[in-house]
Amino acid sequence: MLRTEVNELLTQTGPGTPMGDLFRRYWLPALLAEELPEDDCPPVRVKLLSERMIAFRDSNGRYGLMDEFCAHRGVSLWFGRNEEGGLRCPYHGWKYDVDGNCIDVPSEPAESGFCEKIKLQAYPLIKVGDILWTYMGPKDLQPAPPEYEFAVVPAEQTYTSKRFQESNWLQAMEGGIDSSHVSFLHSGNLNTDPLFKGAKGNQYNLADKMPFFEVAKHNSGLWVGARRNAENEQYYWRITPWIMPCFTMVPPRGDHPVHGHFWIPIDDENCWAWSFDYHPNRALSAAEREAMEAGKGIHCEYVPGTYIPKANKTNDYLIDRQAQKEGRTYSGVEGIAIQDSSLQESMGPIIDRTRENLVSTDNGIIMARQMLRKAAIALRDKDQQPPGVQPEDHKVRSVSVVLPRDQAFETACAEDLKARRGVPHTSV
Amino acid sequence: MITQSMRATSAAESRFRIAQPNSKGRKTLVLALGKQALTPLAELQQLSWNNTAMGLYTAGHLELYNGQDAHQVVLDDALDQLDVVVLLITSDSDIEAIETIGEACSRRRIMTSGYVLGQPDDTDINPVLACTRRVTVSLVTDTDTDTLIESLRALRA
Numbered sequence: 001m002l003r004t005e006v007n008e009l010l011t012q013t014g015p016g017t018p019m020g021d022l023f024r025r026y027w028l029p030a031l032l033a034e035e036l037p038e039d040d041c042p043p044v045r046v047k048l049l050s051e052r053m054i055a056f057r058d059s060n061g062r063y064g065l066m067d068e069f070c071a072h073r074g075v076s077l078w079f080g081r082n083e084e085g086g087l088r089c090p091y092h093g094w095k096y097d098v099d100g101n102c103i104d105v106p107s108e109p110a111e112s113g114f115c116e117k118i119k120l121q122a123y124p125l126i127k128v129g130d131i132l133w134t135y136m137g138p139k140d141l142q143p144a145p146p147e148y149e150f151a152v153v154p155a156e157q158t159y160t161s162k163r164f165q166e167s168n169w170l171q172a173m174e175g176g177i178d179s180s181h182v183s184f185l186h187s188g189n190l191n192t193d194p195l196f197k198g199a200k201g202n203q204y205n206l207a208d209k210m211p212f213f214e215v216a217k218h219n220s221g222l223w224v225g226a227r228r229n230a231e232n233e234q235y236y237w238r239i240t241p242w243i244m245p246c247f248t249m250v251p252p253r254g255d256h257p258v259h260g261h262f263w264i265p266i267d268d269e270n271c272w273a274w275s276f277d278y279h280p281n282r283a284l285s286a287a288e289r290e291a292m293e294a295g296k297g298i299h300c301e302y303v304p305g306t307y308i309p310k311a312n313k314t315n316d317y318l319i320d321r322q323a324q325k326e327g328r329t330y331s332g333v334e335g336i337a338i339q340d341s342s343l344q345e346s347m348g349p350i351i352d353r354t355r356e357n358l359v360s361t362d363n364g365i366i367m368a369r370q371m372l373r374k375a376a377i378a379l380r381d382k383d384q385q386p387p388g389v390q391p392e393d394h395k396v397r398s399v400s401v402v403l404p405r406d407q408a409f410e411t412a413c414a415e416d417l418k419a420r421r422g423v424p425h426t427s428v
Numbered sequence: 429m430i431t432q433s434m435r436a437t438s439a440a441e442s443r444f445r446i447a448q449p450n451s452k453g454r455k456t457l458v459l460a461l462g463k464q465a466l467t468p469l470a471e472l473q474q475l476s477w478n479n480t481a482m483g484l485y486t487a488g489h490l491e492l493y494n495g496q497d498a499h500q501v502v503l504d505d506a507l508d509q510l511d512v513v514v515l516l517i518t519s520d521s522d523i524e525a526i527e528t529i530g531e532a533c534s535r536r537r538i539m540t541s542g543y544v545l546g547q548p549d550d551t552d553i554n555p556v557l558a559c560t561r562r563v564t565v566s567l568v569t570d571t572d573t574d575t576l577i578e579s580l581r582a583l584r585a
Binding site: 001002166210212213214215216217227269313314315316317342345346348349350352355357358359360361362363366367369370374405406408410 | 431434436439442445450514561566570579583584
């Protein structure tokens with residue numbers, strides 16, 4: 001359980017809140033690069049950390065992310081004309097560049113200097129991998145760009161998607177740390193999903209539904225090890241890295257691409273579930289990419305033209321009670337992503353954690369909350385930079401491995417848990 | 429048409445939850461398994477807990493603490509009626525004691541977790557760690573008691 005005031009501290013991420021300030025110290029995924037596919041393309045509304053913004057790509061290929069509303073009369077710049085090096089409000093023609101500077105007010109003489117007094121709040125927007133990332137914190141503390149392995153491998157080795165989730169970010173992220181639910185909720189998919197099936201590790205997963213959990217802190221987050229029995233007096237370990245504040249990687253299965261997530265607050269009641277798949281040392285096959293685009297693995301099918309999952313609360317997630325009864329799916333909901341989102345949204349927009357009854361295998365969740373709370377308070381009270389900000393902190397990997405019973409995963413897998421360019425991942 | 433999921437998951441609807449407790453109180457025992465663990469145990473004793481006993485188990489003897497007082501208890505008696513046992517592991521922890529407690533808890537289906545106070549690469553602690561892994565359902569390694577306190581609170585201890 002969590003006290004009400006701690007629950008509020010962790011779940012509120014708007015401007016001026018401790019967790020909001022914490023999130024603003026990191027580079028965060030803001031949009032898929034495909035959303036701004038070409039110079040002068042239509043602008044895109046973006047809401048992050050309870051701030052409404054507009055993203056655009058100008059005539060020179062520069063990306064901008066700024067206040068959605070024109071400083072003149074508050075019109076949404078989503079209606080703007082993206083042309084000749086800036087975004088022009090269609091109401092009275094005020095124009096802004098990618099840094100939020102007002103560069104033209106047609107009704108005022110240029111020599112009046114009026115436009116120099118107008119500036120919209122703007123944040124940097126940079127492309128790393130398939131993602132446009134933003135940093136919404138103090139300019140003088142802006143870290144170097146992110147270096148998560150999935151984002152820096154060659155384009156043919158990686159695939160990223162995002163989906164809208166109608167819940168607070170924390171309850172979504174906690175699902176990524178809680179590996180014990182896989183043996184239940186996702187059990188129907190381990191042997192059927194094209195991005196999961198065939199791995200030897202699946203047999204261990206399905207055979208042992210009472211994993212042992214071991215959690216260890218590292219500089220920027222946690223290693224959450226889930227241990228199951230393997231043959232010959234050995235253990236099968238699945239090790240999930242969590243990097244502050246909201247990055248997790250799923251332990252790999254065989255030679256399948258490795259998956260992972262970010263959970264980014266849109267506001268306190270909605271978040272983006274970012275999902276990626278990459279292979280550290282080979283291109284994704286056509287079949288793998290096709291499966292990802294079709295919504296397999298941790299991705300999902302969409303309502304056409306949106307990033308809203310096709311199976312969502314408006315259609316009761318297309319629940320199939322017959323599939324549930326026959327064991328084809330454990331919850332009756334199809335697809336790993338929607339199995340997670342349906343349950344996490346069912347908790348309500350922000351779960352009341354005073355009523356939960358955690359068990360000792362929830363230690364990963366407990367410790368992540370603790371690290372977030374301490375970091376948010378240290379930032380608020382001592383202006384202490386939070387862990388996980390620097391690119392070096394991002395260079396981690398998930399691992400699945402069979403180890404002799406007397407070996408500790410932190411020491412046996414110390415190298416395997418580091419991202420190493422071109423080196424295959426450690427996977428069973 | 430508004431589906432059940434749409435209606436049930438709205439912020440407005442989230443207010444309507446039965447306001448009765450959804451669990452009974454748990455009984456927890458926090459056990460130091462070596463003298464080095466007595467300092468963190470004393471730290472825990474300064475805090476207020478629900479239905480939580482604390483003690484030291486070494487060389488087959490169990491001592492439970494009540495403030496400054498200590499009294500000897502038979503292990504089987506202490507474990508009866510317990511829901512959670514938390515083992516405080518330090519490099520001087522007695523492997524035999526860990527195994528005895530672990531097996532006794534396992535027989536009674538008591539949720540048993542280990543907190544290792546030290547570094548996982550500390551060679552002195554490795555044999556103790558290996559033993560603790562065999563008998564607990566979860567293990568946390570940390571250098572101070574903050575996580576332990578947080579976890580006990582989360583477990584409603």
